[in-house]
Amino acid sequence: MDSIVNLNNELSVLGTTSAYVCLPHECQSLILNNDKKVSVFHMNIRSVNRNFDSLLVFLSSLVIQLDIIILTECWLSKVTQFPLMIGYTSYHSKNPTNQNDGVIIFIKQSLVHSVEYPDFEDGSALVCKVGKNLAIVAIYRSPSYKYIVNFLRSLGNVLARLASVQNVAIIGDLNIGISPDNMYEFADDYLNFLASYAFLPTHFFTTHNRACLDHVILKSKLKSMTLVMYPCVTDHAPTILSINLRACREKAKTHRTKIDYVCVLNDLLHFDFSVIYSIDDANTAANFFINSISEIIKKHTNVIKFPRNKRILKPWITPGLLRCIRNRDNLHKKSRKDPKNHILKITFTRYRNFCNKLLRKLKQEYEKLEFEKAKYSPKATWDVIKRITYAEPKQPPPQDLLKIHPNPACCVDMVNQFFASIGQSLATKLKKDTPGVSTLLKGILPSRSFQNSFGLLETDLEEVQQIIYNLRNSCAVAPSRSTDLTYG
Secondary structure, eight states: OHHHHHHHHHHHHHOOEEEEEEOGGGHHHHSOOOTTOEEEEEEEOSOHHHHHHHHHHHHHHHOSOOSEEEEESOOGGGOSSOOOOTTEEEEEOSSOSSTTOOEEEEEETTBOEEEEOOOOSSSEEEEEEETTTEEEEEEEOOTTOOOOHHHHHHHHHHHHHTTTOSEEEEEEEOOOOEETTEEOTTHHHHHHHHHHTTOEESOOOOOBTTBOOEEEEEEOSSOEEEEEEOOOSSSSOOEEEEEOOOOOBOOOOOEEEEEOHHHHHHHHHHSOOGGGGGOOOHHHHHHHHHHHHHHHHHHTEEEEEOOGGGOOSSTTOOHHHHHHHHHHHHHHHHHHHOTTOHHHHHHHHHHHHHHHHHHHHHHHHHHHHHHHHTTTOHHHHHHHHHHHTTOOOOOOOOHHHHOOOSSHHHHHHHHHHHHHHHHHHHHHHHHHHSOOHHHHTTTTSOSOOOTTOOOOOOOOHHHHHHHHHTSOTTTSOOOOTTOOOOOO
């Protein structure tokens, strides 16, 4: 207990950090969005498969820029398709040791960074380096581990390699209670170990079950702020660390162009193109034609600033849903302040369940509408399926097919062998690694079954001709519409 008090006193003397407990919509007033800060978000998500959609809604309610998003207790052993987040690059820990294990990091694509996968005992960890002056160590330590000797040894190896980095933060769910009023058995050894590397906790607020289990441990002389929010998505409180560091970023797109096509069409209809006929040189005439159209389009093109608070991570997240989430969080705050008020607790529980049902309903309706729009296009349908199931991006072409062999026959055989076996190898992989499409899209696609329905109808010349005419000229050579198809 004395060590915790001493650490807390030392932290106050430094005067470089502050910590607050707040609701999600209050974060914006505490943390200003600018390029001079790096903001790191963490939450124990209790299965990324189950709660990722709720997380997206929660992040939309923050209305602040998050550079790094850390998720712990991801249940990676149950994940077959890792979720995607618009504008972020994702990384995940390898080889989960138990059912609950796993860490996922989403890093802003505009942020210049690198990620390392350290060897770690009794826990999972990822190390994210932002430039040369900041490193984030994302950690999940399961409560099933009764001792911390192996864990501290692994953590010490990671911190030793980061000794030259000026600003280092350890963030995650450590399952070691460090709050003075609820201190776990190994908390003293853990805090003394961190202090030996010049690390101090930025807060001691309760994050789960009256204990401080979700830590933000910092080594830095820069000014920083830690926010601990009330639990809402899971029973762990999310945290945000904002540190005053100008990181190297690629310039983000804050504006978009909007073209008034009605005005463009009207000007084109009234534009006098007859002057082109009086130009003898073909290149001059073409340039005049292109420049005239370009000037008309430019005239009716406006640059519109795209505010950050208008951007949403998913199109099915509506303003009404965000208001619902805010009301739920307010009820949760009142319920925690007055735990003996059973009426308030029941009201919060019912409203929370209503919000969860509304979230699932809006997402499902949006996805059904996307399928309805794409029902006449197989390519568009598969694009929707890949978005919903978080399918992996396209892989680069097999290098073996690009190798040049002195014998042309061998090259042909290699290509033939690849395409002859790709179907079977892909089917085997899908059978082992991924659930069926019917499982992933359950509740989205229509429930009608066409398993035993199959038929072949007679065709005619007009149908074949129409199919050929609908082929894109950019993909294959096609006859002109004036071509007359006749039977040979």
